[in-house]
Amino acid sequence: MNIPVKNQPSPEVLCSNCKACCCRLEVMIISETGVPEEHIKRDSWGGETMLRLSDGWCSAMDRDTFMCTIYENRPWICREFEMGSYECKEERVEYGL
Ligand code: SF4
Ligand code: SF4
Incomplete structure (x- = not known):
């Protein structure tokens, strides 16, 4: 029997079933949390963002586990980016999750 789409349980939105979609966004560094230098990108005005590599992800993300390698210093x-928030779901949809 086909279950009407609106009655189907929606898949859970969890970081553990995600591929760190939000770690592909531009992340500005606006306060001092101890991000290691090698992960910081500076523009010509001194603005700081997290460095992203050619694959699109933040350089601090572990490519095997999709976990943040600088979690304590992120x-x-x-x-502030909340799992299950509107922005989170938007990113997941963009990557087909
Ligand atoms: S916050 Fe959302 S987009 Fe980011 S890793 Fe978790 S589930 Fe994925
Ligand atoms: S610092 Fe960590 S949580 Fe933030 S974008 Fe990079 S990998 Fe993701």
């Missing part, structure tokens, strides 16, 4: 914006 930027404020990363701390």
